[in-house]
Amino acid sequence: MSAAFARRLLAVAPILAFVSLLLFAALRLLPIDPAAMSMPPTATKVEIEAARHAMGLDQPVTTQYVIWLGQTLRGDFGNSIHMRRPVAGLLQETLPATIELSVMAMLIAGVIGLGGGLGLFALRDRRGEAVAETLTTLMMSLPEFLWALLLIFVFGVLLSALPFTGRLDPGMTRPVVTQFLLLDTLLVGRVDVFFSALRHMVLPAFALGVAFAPPIMRVLRASLIDAYQEDYIRQARLRGVGEARILLGHALQNAVLPTLTLMGVQFGFLFGGSLLVEVIYSYPGMGNLMVDAVRNADLPIIQAVGLTYCVVVLAITALVDGLVMLLNPRLRGA
């Protein structure tokens, strides 16, 4: 099994290489001159040429790529043109925030999705089914930014129940240990800060997660219905196994496999979808960083963030594949 998993990881390398190439090429093709961008508008042509030489932009494109790749592999993403800070540092601050948001959103999607899927399955062929179907369709058809605005309006403005900007209440200072805020507050024992951070995350995480729940519900419901057609379910009933055990011990174990695969795919989308939600909630994550970078044509940041998205999505996919392999003996190899 570990060999199969290692092969899986190995297959990631060429994908990463290809994406890096694509990112590099696409951004070099843009009609933007990074050297000119990095100089004040009053700079002379000679000064810009000097900057160009210093940045290696006068060398052949292939050499530029090799230099860029080498630096990237060492964790050196260069300096932000606009903010004049190392990109690596910016990533270190924003990536954990986005990961926290996405994981929480995925947890919410998973809980609503799996719970709802079991609920839909229980409702099959009953009167409530049509109502539940309509509700899930409605849930699914609203995009995450609309959810974000709706939630702000209801819980933030009308009910004033939850905060909807930033990560902490004003006046609180964030402890820094691992850059993961929720983790850090607990590590330094500041429970009040932890709950403040958690309260700030509820709305954005919910807005992001809720739209991803209905597909999970539907796949789980369909997989459960399929599983109940299988011979092993009938055989378990003929052995006198109770219905609760049949659902949890036999049907769900099989039905959850396609659902997990779907959730892995979704997590990739969700990670990318965090961008809009972060902007709406002024959430200091990678999405906001990216939006600023695009606005300022800050090439080093765009490249680094693009690559980070790619790495994270690939890592999640590999992780889910590993999990499915772990749960499905048929994939473990004979």
Added chain:
Amino acid sequence: MSLLRAEGLCVTAHIGGVKVAALDGLSLALAPGKVLGLVGESGAGKSMLGRAMAQLLPPGFAVSAGTLEFAGQDLVAMAPDKRRALLGRQIGFIPQEPLSALNPVRSIGSQFAEHLRRLGVADWRAAALAALDTVQLPDLLDRFAHQLSGGMCQRVLIAMAFASKPALVVADEPTTALDVTIQARIVALMRDLQIAQNTAVLFITHDLRLAAQVCDEIAVLYAGRVVEHGPADVVLAQPLHPYTKCLLLAAPAMSGPRQALYALPDQMPGLRALAEMTGCRFAPRCPLARDACRKEVPALAGGAHKAACPHIAEIGKIAVSELAPAAVATTGETLVSVRGLGKTFRGRFGRKPTVAVHDVSFSIAAGEFVGVVGESGSGKSTLARLLMGLEHKTTGDIHLAGQDVGRWEAAARRLRLRTAQMVFQDPQSALNPRRRVGAIVTQALEAVGIGLAERRVRAAEILADLGMPQELADRAPSQLSGGQRQRVNIGRALCLVPKLLVADEIVSGLDVSVQAQLLGLLARLRTEHGFALLLISHDLAVVRYLCERVMVMRNGRVVEAGRTDAVFANPQHEYTRELLASVPGPAILR
């Protein structure tokens, strides 16, 4: 006292607002420690009794009348919890498809644990190992179903069913999905456990001969009604009901002269057809039927040996006197010549390569019927696929009509297609569900650009050849019965009038009466068209009926070959002897 007793049991299906009795007035009794066979073709309703016992009937089906008692308790009216307490403890079930009856994501051990803990066994591991030992299996508690063979899975399920020392075991076609040699072992194992534990067994099967040797009594079911019931050996030797007699005459025999098969017309009516039927449900197909049969339902009458037919005195009229059509005289020219043929499948992901076919040499003369027998995994299907160019050979030569077709070239392919055609096993998946029958049987003409008008003419010819009504040309495969679909499957291969037909298990999974129709069709078409046939089958009796020569394959090699009568009468190889001994007959239990 009887352990299981059904009295006038009716299971009714609601189909589009119409009520049809899928089981109609079933009355049976099974004494403790006895084996009762419930025999019938598909659609007879033989699985309904077991399902009614567990109240796991298909949607739309319900017990509508009669009683069903287990040890004096009413199984139908019983509270679900109480019934569930009986299942797995007092009543065990052995399924038809062993591989899919085990949960694929749970280990054998965890499924044993669930079952044995429920039975209140403290040390489930020891009990599970003891149960596996009774079916001669080693410790495979950490394994999963997909790592085991079908026979092993079935033995696991038998061990589970007998683990609680149940009073009754219901075995629903327990060996249908298995090879004949495995079937013999499984049946013997079940018999041993049944005798050791004095368990009553309800043995459900479509195979009258298998039932006769396993069971004490047999009840023959036709369209939801018991038509004959009696001691197993008596029913087999002196059947009283026309259906039983026809069924026996329709199955090819393994000994005696090669008699022609009794061709029972049509097939068992479906539930929809039953709704409009009065009187005896077998009457439309019965050679002894008269008008009165279609009006009144005959009662099951008689002493120990009962039959539901008023005309049992005339049963002797149903007979087959002629012999099976003999081999067509051929020119003796060699049509197929295979030398040293081998196929090795590359091992993927570090697995070992598999030798599917190894050093096989044979030839087939024009017009000759040759059978290939062997169990699953013996390489017989790969051999057929190599011959048809669906797989590329690793070693050896294939010559068709004197020309080398083993090459991977367009010319060789064209030659092969003109000379040889293949009939696949499962017509359900071999026929494109989106095309009409007429288009399916003339696909080969379409491929070479023959116009529609000409194709229509040929389609009509083929349907006539197949003995099918012309109006079926416009039907989709889904609108045909299983037997008709397999006919279309054969007809498609005959379109270009090939010199060689390669047929892979074309009658397995079909009912005996439909099988007889198809075997008769092949024999007739042979005399009309004179093609040669390579018939791949696990059924030795079918090969004996159709083929002059036979090859016995095992582990990719031909272990014995020769004239069919000589090989079957005097097998030289140990494996051939084992195969022959496994065919249902008195020897199987020894």
